[in-house]
Amino acid sequence: MSDDRSMLVEVATGLFGDLCTPEDVVAAEGSGWSARLWDALAESGFPYVSVPEEAGGSGGDVADACALLAVAGRFAAPVPLAEAGLLGGWALGAAGLELPEGPLSVAVGRPDDTVSLTGGPGSWSLSARVHRVPWGGRAERVVLLAPSGGSTYVVSAPTSSASVTPGRNLADEPRDTLTWDGGALPDDAVAEAPPGVHADALRLRGALARAALISGALARVSDLTVRYTGERHQFGRPVARFQAVQAHLVTIAEEAQLAQLAVQVAAGNARPDPSFADVASAKAVASEAATTAARHSHQAHGAIGMTKEYELGQLSRRLWSWRDEFGSERWWNRELGRRLAEAGADELWPRISTGLVTA
Amino acid sequence: MHFAVTSLTAAEEALRAEVREFLAAELPAGSRPALGFAGRHAPEFSRKLAARGWVGMAIPPEYGGHGRSAVDRFVVAEELLAAGAPIGAHFVADRQTGPTLLQFGTEEQRRRFLPGIAAGEIYFSLGMSEPDSGSDLASVRTRATRVEGGWRVTGTKVWTSEAHRNHWFAVLCRTSPPEEGSKHAGLSQLIVDLHADGVRVSPIPYLDGSHHFNEVALEDVFVPDEMVLGELGSGWQQVTSELAYERSGPDRWLSTFPLLREWLREGPGRDAGKHATDDEAVVLGRLASRYRAIRQMSLSVARALDAGEAPAVEAALVKEIGTRFEQEVVEALRAAVETELDAGSASLFEALLAEAVLTAPSYTLRGGTNEILRGVAAKGLGR
Numbered sequence: 057m058s059d060d061r062s063m064l065v066e067v068a069t070g071l072f073g074d075l076c077t078p079e080d081v082v083a084a085e086g087s088g089w090s091a092r093l094w095d096a097l098a099e100s101g102f103p104y105v106s107v108p109e110e111a112g113g114s115g116g117d118v119a120d121a122c123a124l125l126a127v128a129g130r131f132a133a134p135v136p137l138a139e140a141g142l143l144g145g146w147a148l149g150a151a152g153l154e155l156p157e158g159p160l161s162v163a164v165g166r167p168d169d170t171v172s173l174t175g176g177p178g179s180w181s182l183s184a185r186v187h188r189v190p191w192g193g194r195a196e197r198v199v200l201l202a203p204s205g206g207s208t209y210v211v212s213a214p215t216s217s218a219s220v221t222p223g224r225n226l227a228d229e230p231r232d233t234l235t236w237d238g239g240a241l242p243d244d245a246v247a248e249a250p251p252g253v254h255a256d257a258l259r260l261r262g263a264l265a266r267a268a269l270i271s272g273a274l275a276r277v278s279d280l281t282v283r284y285t286g287e288r289h290q291f292g293r294p295v296a297r298f299q300a301v302q303a304h305l306v307t308i309a310e311e312a313q314l315a316q317l318a319v320q321v322a323a324g325n326a327r328p329d330p331s332f333a334d335v336a337s338a339k340a341v342a343s344e345a346a347t348t349a350a351r352h353s354h355q356a357h358g359a360i361g362m363t364k365e366y367e368l369g370q371l372s373r374r375l376w377s378w379r380d381e382f383g384s385e386r387w388w389n390r391e392l393g394r395r396l397a398e399a400g401a402d403e404l405w406p407r408i409s410t411g412l413v414t415a
Numbered sequence: 416m417h418f419a420v421t422s423l424t425a426a427e428e429a430l431r432a433e434v435r436e437f438l439a440a441e442l443p444a445g446s447r448p449a450l451g452f453a454g455r456h457a458p459e460f461s462r463k464l465a466a467r468g469w470v471g472m473a474i475p476p477e478y479g480g481h482g483r484s485a486v487d488r489f490v491v492a493e494e495l496l497a498a499g500a501p502i503g504a505h506f507v508a509d510r511q512t513g514p515t516l517l518q519f520g521t522e523e524q525r526r527r528f529l530p531g532i533a534a535g536e537i538y539f540s541l542g543m544s545e546p547d548s549g550s551d552l553a554s555v556r557t558r559a560t561r562v563e564g565g566w567r568v569t570g571t572k573v574w575t576s577e578a579h580r581n582h583w584f585a586v587l588c589r590t591s592p593p594e595e596g597s598k599h600a601g602l603s604q605l606i607v608d609l610h611a612d613g614v615r616v617s618p619i620p621y622l623d624g625s626h627h628f629n630e631v632a633l634e635d636v637f638v639p640d641e642m643v644l645g646e647l648g649s650g651w652q653q654v655t656s657e658l659a660y661e662r663s664g665p666d667r668w669l670s671t672f673p674l675l676r677e678w679l680r681e682g683p684g685r686d687a688g689k690h691a692t693d694d695e696a697v698v699l700g701r702l703a704s705r706y707r708a709i710r711q712m713s714l715s716v717a718r719a720l721d722a723g724e725a726p727a728v729e730a731a732l733v734k735e736i737g738t739r740f741e742q743e744v745v746e747a748l749r750a751a752v753e754t755e756l757d758a759g760s761a762s763l764f765e766a767l768l769a770e771a772v773l774t775a776p777s778y779t780l781r782g783g784t785n786e787i788l789r790g791v792a793a794k795g796l797g798r
């Protein structure tokens with residue numbers, strides 16, 4: 057890890073450690089949102105890491121943003137950090153639109169979404185219905201990609217003019233439906249999408265961001281399970297002494313490491329954009345790891361893990377949500393498999409034996 | 416526990432390209448690949464590989480080797496295994512005996528054996544397991560008694576891979592009784608000539624009918640003093656030394672890769688993937704994404720070794736997940752094709768699948784079982 061990135065991780069770990077304790081996460085469950093945490097993050101410029109400074113961001117690269125997201129995942133942070141920088145901020149910055157002061161989210165481009173942008177400079181208007189927008193109701197702006205007159209536009213849609221139907225994922229993180237009914241948009245909220253800014257690219261970034269969150273949460277799940285089973289005594293000794301329990305610990309550690317390395321490869325190779333093969337591998341591995349590690353760590357914890365207050369549940373409910381968001385393991389494995397089948401048998405090993413590529 | 420992400424340098428990638436080119440010339444298209452390091456014993460191939468400098472890479476030039484890094488060895492090994500190259504003759508000497516001799520052997524032993532190992536000409540077996548000693552290796556009963564100029568060794572070793580083809584084996588035995596409270600004391604490693612008087616090698620037929628395993632009976636076999644490997648009484652420390660860290664290489668996760676490639680060739684990869692079903696694509700994508708991630712773990716251990724670290728827990732994790740994955744590949748492909756297995760099938764993939772089903776149980780046993788590995792890893796995690 058570069059020195060700058062280590063520093064970023066260290067500072068972020070301190071900040072989350074102060075403002076995002078397990079008690080804070082429980083306290084935020086009702087709304088799925090911590091204003092105090094968001095304000096502190098914004099103060100430090102964290103939401104816009106990886107967005108160029110010229111575009112109003114904080115600079116840094118995709119790998120920096122993913123390292124930061126791994127920390128956020130480890131603390132189960134109830135804020136739209138992934139949506140702000142790697143997704144929304146990236147699109148706004150690339151299109152030359154201004155970054156909002158308040159929280160920024162993004163419509164993830166689901167098949168049931170409808171987006172219609174009409175008019176032109178001076179007369180833009182937006183009709184849209186977008187689903188499961190992370191923290192959509194809390195955001196100041198939501199980034200949409202809108203086709204109009206043969207081009208695609210990046211829209212920085214103000215949520216003040218949207219109606220919001222709240223929704224949630226399994227961890228009670230907001231996943232809201234937002235509707236705009238043909239209201240006018242100011243000119244500075246619309247710009248033509250530059251090359252490279254399109255729905256597939258957004259999906260890759262979204263999947264990478266979720267994989268990074270998963271990797272951080274898994275590292276914490278691993279530590280937590282080692283600690284708890286070392287402290288919990290039954291039959292006169294720590295349960296971690298039982299080989300059956302040790303097998304759980306080892307599986308969790310393996311899956312956590314697989315996910316972390318896959319994410320670091322995908323993030324490290326994103327210069328500047330992540331590649332399909334890297335992200336497909338990372339999200340598929342991370343989503344499967346989420347499934348496996350959650351199962352083994354709940355088993356190793358016994359009943360305490362089934363309580364809402366205990367930290368494990370904050371993490372496992374996120375893992376069970378994030379594994380499906382921006383594409384499940386099956387979705388990414390299928391897409392990756394299709395491309396590998398197309399490339400043929402002799403291309404298989406060359407594609408597997410590429411990892412992180414030297415800069 | 417820490418796995419640092421690492422990339423290959425331009426020089427390491429260039430080495431890969433050279434090995435790939437060599438293999439393309441040596442292994443004709445359509446020929447049957449070996450599955451894993453124990454897949455095929457081919458001295459001629461081992462010598463050719465050695466002539467290119469790809470055997471004895473860990474051995475310094477002064478002993479006829481090449482003094483290459485762990486990552487260079489990793490790159491060569493993964494190319495060989497992915498291609499299904501027949502590396503069975505030299506692999507154990509190269510991976511295990513060479514480095515052990517280098518670290519613990521006497522100067523005389525190094526001069527005697529290392530150049531031959533690096534030339535791909537001297538092959539070693541491992542004489543550890545016995546009928547009553549498997550995972551509990553310290554309980555071995557083979558014993559050596561002091562005589563003029565050396566030792567007389569008596570006992571029985573089992574599961575000795577390739578003893579009928581190799582030249583020597585490193586025998587773990589008792590040279591003095593266990594001490595109070597330490598069954599690990601009094602064990603030594605002796606280098607025994609597999610063709611010496613009193614050594615009887617008999618086949619133990621392997622599950623697939625091949626001759627791989629042997630029983631090696633030692634009856635009053637004379638072993639001269641200069642064949643005591645390392646220090647007398649340090650056998651236990653030597654077999655469990657940090658060299659164990661070296662055992663998480665590509666041979667622990669690539670054994671069944673050629674099977675996947677041949678499935679792709681005959682199945683979903685035909686006609687540029689036009690006929691691939693969703694289920695096939697999912698299987699292919701899943702195996703490929705996990706190969707990539709496991710490879711990254713294994714590579715990270717090699718890089719740590721080069722940095723002088725001792726990644727014991729990491730190596731155990733890689734071997735544990737890697738060998739289980741080798742088995743998963745077999746079952747995932749079996750489930751994908753729905754056929755009745757026949758080792759004589761005209762389809763290369765199906766013939767390999769039959770071979771893989773019959774040998775797969777060994778992956779999570781050989782070199783220390785996964786149960787034992789999980790114990791090692793779990794202790795490290797708690798620290």
Ligand SMILES: Cc1cc2nc3c(=O)[nH]c(=O)nc-3n(C[C@H](O)[C@H](O)[C@H](O)COP(=O)(O)OP(=O)(O)OC[C@H]3O[C@@H](n4cnc5c(N)ncnc54)[C@H](O)[C@@H]3O)c2cc1C
Nearest residue numbers: 541542543544549550574575576777780781782783784786
């Ligand atoms: C293909 C192959 C090649 C081999 N080649 C060689 C060779 O060349 N030279 C050589 O010396 N040996 C060789 N072996 C032997 C190998 O090292 C042993 O199989 C291995 O160490 C396990 O010993 P075992 O088979 O006696 O099983 P056992 O030790 O009897 O184990 C039986 C079962 O009990 C479990 N078990 C044992 N102890 C514990 C414990 N403390 N905690 C939890 N579970 C436990 C094991 O994991 C296993 O599941 C080879 C084995 C195979 C399969």
